[in-house]
Structures are given as structure tokens and as C-alpha cells.
Amino acid sequence: MIVLEGVSKRYENQDALKDVSLRIEKGEMAFVTGPSGAGKTTLFKLLYLAEAPDEGLISIAGFNTASLDDSTIPMLRRNIGVVFQDFKLLNNNTVFDNIALALRIRRVMEREIKEKVTAVLKLVGLRHKADAYPLTLSGGEQQRITIARAIVGEPTVMLADEPTGNLDIENEEGIMKIFKLINNKGTTILIASHNRRLFDNTGRRVFYLDGGQLVKAEVR
Amino acid sequence: MFSLRMALNSIFREIWLNVISMLSIGAVLFILFSVVIAVYNVEKLTATLPEKLSVMVFLREDTRRDEARALESAIKSENIVKSVNFISKEKALQDMKGFFKNEKFALSGLGENPLFDTIDVRLKGAGSSAKGVNAFIEKLKGMSAVDDVEYGGALVESVYSLKNGLRVFGLTTGSIFALSVIFICYSTVRVLFYRHEEEIEIYKLLGATKGFIRSPFFIEGSIIGIMGGAIGMCFFLAISRYVFGKLFTEFPLFSMIYVPDRSFYILPVMGFVLGLGGAVIALGRLKY
Known part of the structure; x- marks a missing residue:
């Protein structure tokens, strides 16, 4: 449902993402984590087409993003629900x-x-x-x-960038409950967060980014 | 419906900016319409001018009557000619005597008939140009039986050059004013677009098409244009009712000014077209 193959993105001679490949299955809820500046937000921007990759292929919700133009980008975005940090x-x-x-x-x-x-x-x-x-x-x-x-x-896919960033534990739990509910209905969800409480002991896959590179993927 | 609601919300949210734009458009369209009316009136007044002036063709003394008749037919066959009337010198003398019947002394010293056979030529008004009339007069002068031709050519020429000048003036000022309206709408929509930039970014991220994003701005540009046109129409109505009314009584010449019935309804339509045009240019190519 979400596939990245050798995706790279540079900003002014600095690698924001470097040769990232990952695959998230349909109906899965997974997490992307890493320190600030690891590339989480860049990854999300590439997924909802706010930015284009310099190299690599991205496929999301059945769309190959490289083949999309101004008239088809809105179609993809309607298939993706995005929860913005701000x-x-x-x-x-x-x-x-x-x-x-x-x-x-x-x-x-x-x-x-x-x-x-x-x-x-x-x-x-x-x-x-x-x-x-x-x-x-x-x-x-x-x-x-x-x-x-x-x-x-x-939407068939949902992206959430630091959805609990500034929230207390009570609100955090409430929001995660909503995500689980939506996921149980079949929506594929990818959450970016540096908050370990969200994914520890959940049995979900977690992708670790550091310096723009995918350094580890494990089930927590 | 949602686009209309968004456009109206935006207009009310930036009410002063929009009111100033509407007033500016109203003033420009009012001036534009006044210029159009001025040109229209001059066109109308001068359209029948050649018809009102007659060309008097004086024939040579030795011209035979059959030659005069042939010349009359030849002149009549010209495209520019509306009618011809041959006046023999006997008829002309008789008319003159009739004219001076109470002042017979004025003609007492007259011996032999000193008058000439003449042909009174009336020209067609529509489609006659100063150049065409002059060429016709020159052609007449070149005819062997013609002694002289009298025509108010200088008057027609100056009226025609005034008319042509006004046409050029009308076209130039009209284009400038139309461009001004487009520019006002362009600037207004551009400013509104920048003020809504953050909202537009959110619309794009949620999957809005270009049409969805643009339509409120198109509606907004059109509304500003229509309202500007309506304001211009009100200016014109107020001026034609109160100012012209006073001018007509003080200066009868002004009563000749003719405004075609309900023609001022064109102003909101012009405002709509120019406003929409300005909005289209302002948005240009929208990128994702």
C-alpha cells in the first residue's frame, strides 16, 4: 500500500533522505521514528506530494507518484488523510x-x-x-x-506527523485509541513520532530513520 | 454554491479593499461610457452631413440642353449620389424674380439672363467619406461641360477629421480605461489571493482541484466588476438626470446629446467581463 524504493531527497547539498526503501502493507499501522532532523517530515512530504524525490520510486494508495501531474495529484491527496503536526x-x-x-x-x-x-x-x-x-x-x-x-x-491511507507532539498523556491515549479504531476498519496508517510510548509494546512495525537513512526496522 | 459563499465571505472580510476597487472601476467605466457616448453622438450627427449639403454644378454657357441632360444622367449614376435636379437658367431667373417680387428694383438693371444652367446634386449620407466626396467633386470639375462646382467641402473635411480624431481618441482612451479596469481587478484578486495563501495551501493538501481553488476568486473578480459597473451606471444616471437637465435649459446645444435607450445596462456586463478577465490573469498558472 505504501512502497518506497531507493528514495533520496537533498536540500542545498544536504541529504534529507538517502536511499530509503520500505514497504507498508494494506491495513497495517506502522511507525516512523528517529531524532529531530532524521527525515521523518521530509518522508511525509514526499508521500503527500508536497515535495518530489530526487531519486527513487514512491507508490501510495495505488498511485505511482512519479507519473502524477497537476490534474491527478488532487486525486491522490483525496485518497490520503493527513494529520499535520501544526x-x-x-x-x-x-x-x-x-x-x-x-x-x-x-x-x-x-x-x-x-x-x-x-x-x-x-x-x-x-x-x-x-x-x-x-x-x-x-x-x-x-x-x-x-x-x-x-x-x-x-481515505485508504492515513499519514500522521507527530500527532501527539504537544499533548499530555491523557490526550495522547485518546488520539491513539482513535487511530486504532480507524485502523481496525482497514485504513493503512503511518505515524511519525519520536515518542516511544506510542509504539512500545504495540506489536507494530517501527522504522528508524537517522541522518536521512533507514537504519533499522523492527516489531515493538 | 460553496464557491459563491466563499467569494462573498472573502468580499465581506476585505470589505474596504473591495469597496475601493468597486468605486475605482465605477469611475473608470463611467468615463469610458461617457467617451463612447461622445463618439457615438458625433458619429450620429455627422452621418447625414453630406446629405444635408448640396453640390451645385454650374454648366458652361455654351452647353446644349441635350448635353446637360446627358450630364445629369451621368452624375445620377454615381454611387455617392442620392438625387440630382437640373435647373435651367430660365427657371433660375424665374425663381429669383419670385424671390425678389417685392423688391423689383433689385432686378431692374438686369438685361439678358446672367444666370447659368445648374445641376443640384444631393449626396448619400451613409458610407460617404471626405475622401470619396472630394474625389467626386474633382471628377465633376474635370467634366468638359462643367464650369464650376460649389460645395461646402472645407466644412465636411474639418467635420470628418474631427470625427476621425474622436474615433482614435475614443479607441485609445477606451482601451486604456478597459485595461485599467482589468488592472484594478487583477490587483484586487492578487492581493486577496496572497492573503488567502495559507488557506489555499490547505485546500491543495486536502486534494482540491485547481477549479475548486480558483472558482471563488473568479466569482469575486466578477462580482467586483459587476458592482463597479453598477456604480458607474448609477454615476451616469445621476449625471444624466441632474446635470444634463440643467445644461439642457441653459445651453440648448446640449439637448442634442442622445443616449441610446437603456444602453447603460452594458456597464455591469462590461464590469463582469473585465473583472473576470482580471481575475483570470491574476491567478495565472496555479502550481501544486
Whole structure:
């Protein structure tokens, strides 16, 4: 479902990723970890096509990213739900509209949007916050909205970059529960985090990046 | 529907920027429309000018009547000619006597008929150019039976050069003003686009197509253009109602100004087209 073969990316003569190859199976939930600057965020940017690799092949959700152009990139992105470290919410829009945006982009009918958004808000435990604005919410709540927006379009792959970065343990556990729930429904999930609590003793595969290179892959 | 809502939200969020753009477009379109009306009025007034002036062809004294008739037919067959009327020197004298019947002393010293046979030529208004009229006059002068030709050529020439000058002026200023409207919409949409850059980035990451991202800006450019056109229309209506009204009574010449019925409805349409054009140019190529 997610395949990287010999992927490299350089920024101004510095290797951000160097010859990285990995494979994540359909329906799997896996983790990418490593110290700051290891290449986790670069890897994610390549996966959701914010950047293009200098070398190597990337295949995700059935798309070979090298063969995509401006007209097909949106199609791929609709198949990937992304949870951003910095949330990337529209602060002028309500919680409902932030989540609904992912469906409006897909030209879903308003009635269906209402049903689906209400359902995901219930899933992330924020049904009562539908009319609130993001800046009035806590970090944990904003992160859950980001997750709700990522899953409302029922993507086949979900990418989460440091989803619990600034959260306390209670919020962290809540968010991991949501990920497990989504994964149980068949969504492939790749989470980037340097927080060991998220993947220790989970029985999930963990990929270790260091200096842009994949140094280890093991089941924890 | 969502794009329209986004466009309206954006317009209200940046209300002052948009109001200033609309007022600027309104003022420019008002001036543009005034220029168009001025050119239109001059065109209309001068269209029938050659028709109103007659060409008087004086025949040589020794011209026989059958030659005069032949010349009359030849002139009539010219494309530029609307009608011809042969006036014999006897008829001309009779008309003159009728004209001076109460002042018979004015003609008392007149011996033999001193007048000439003449042909009164009326020209077609539409399609006549100063160049065409001049060429026709020269052709007449070159005819053997013709002694002289009288025509208000200088007047027609100066009116035609005024008309041509106004056309060039209208076209130049019209193009400049149209480009100004496009530029105002371009700048407004560009500024709005930059202000929404972060939002647009999020739309792209969520899988929005170029059409989805662009459509609110196209709608916004169109709305700004339409509103600008409507403001220009209001300016024009107000001016034509209050200012022209006063001018008509003070200066009767101004009452000749003719504004085609409901023609000012074109302003919002022009605003729409130019506003949309400005938005299209402003967004250019959108990259992922």
C-alpha cells in the first residue's frame, strides 16, 4: 500500500533522505521514528506530494507518484488523510466547516456532509464543539479535529506527523485509541513520532530513520 | 454554491479593499461610457452631413440642353449620389424674380439672363467619406461641360477629421480605461489571493482541484466588476438626470446629446467581463 524504493531527497547539498526503501502493507499501522532532523517530515512530504524525490520510486494508495501531474495529484491527496503536526486548520471557519471542507472538495452533497461530519465528530468526541472556532479549543481538541478532517473522506491511507507532539498523556491515549479504531476498519496508517510510548509494546512495525537513512526496522 | 459563499465571505472580510476597487472601476467605466457616448453622438450627427449639403454644378454657357441632360444622367449614376435636379437658367431667373417680387428694383438693371444652367446634386449620407466626396467633386470639375462646382467641402473635411480624431481618441482612451479596469481587478484578486495563501495551501493538501481553488476568486473578480459597473451606471444616471437637465435649459446645444435607450445596462456586463478577465490573469498558472 505504501512502497518506497531507493528514495533520496537533498536540500542545498544536504541529504534529507538517502536511499530509503520500505514497504507498508494494506491495513497495517506502522511507525516512523528517529531524532529531530532524521527525515521523518521530509518522508511525509514526499508521500503527500508536497515535495518530489530526487531519486527513487514512491507508490501510495495505488498511485505511482512519479507519473502524477497537476490534474491527478488532487486525486491522490483525496485518497490520503493527513494529520499535520501544526494542525493546518482554517481559523476563520467553524469546526464543522473545517471538517466539511474535505468533503466539499470532493463535491459531496450538503446533506451527506452533515451526516458524515456529525459521525466523525462523535467518533473523536467533539460533537458539542461543531460550532466552535479552532482557536477557542485546546491543542488536544484541535488535533482531534485534524484527525476528524483526515478520516471523514474515508481515505485508504492515513499519514500522521507527530500527532501527539504537544499533548499530555491523557490526550495522547485518546488520539491513539482513535487511530486504532480507524485502523481496525482497514485504513493503512503511518505515524511519525519520536515518542516511544506510542509504539512500545504495540506489536507494530517501527522504522528508524537517522541522518536521512533507514537504519533499522523492527516489531515493538 | 460553496464557491459563491466563499467569494462573498472573502468580499465581506476585505470589505474596504473591495469597496475601493468597486468605486475605482465605477469611475473608470463611467468615463469610458461617457467617451463612447461622445463618439457615438458625433458619429450620429455627422452621418447625414453630406446629405444635408448640396453640390451645385454650374454648366458652361455654351452647353446644349441635350448635353446637360446627358450630364445629369451621368452624375445620377454615381454611387455617392442620392438625387440630382437640373435647373435651367430660365427657371433660375424665374425663381429669383419670385424671390425678389417685392423688391423689383433689385432686378431692374438686369438685361439678358446672367444666370447659368445648374445641376443640384444631393449626396448619400451613409458610407460617404471626405475622401470619396472630394474625389467626386474633382471628377465633376474635370467634366468638359462643367464650369464650376460649389460645395461646402472645407466644412465636411474639418467635420470628418474631427470625427476621425474622436474615433482614435475614443479607441485609445477606451482601451486604456478597459485595461485599467482589468488592472484594478487583477490587483484586487492578487492581493486577496496572497492573503488567502495559507488557506489555499490547505485546500491543495486536502486534494482540491485547481477549479475548486480558483472558482471563488473568479466569482469575486466578477462580482467586483459587476458592482463597479453598477456604480458607474448609477454615476451616469445621476449625471444624466441632474446635470444634463440643467445644461439642457441653459445651453440648448446640449439637448442634442442622445443616449441610446437603456444602453447603460452594458456597464455591469462590461464590469463582469473585465473583472473576470482580471481575475483570470491574476491567478495565472496555479502550481501544486
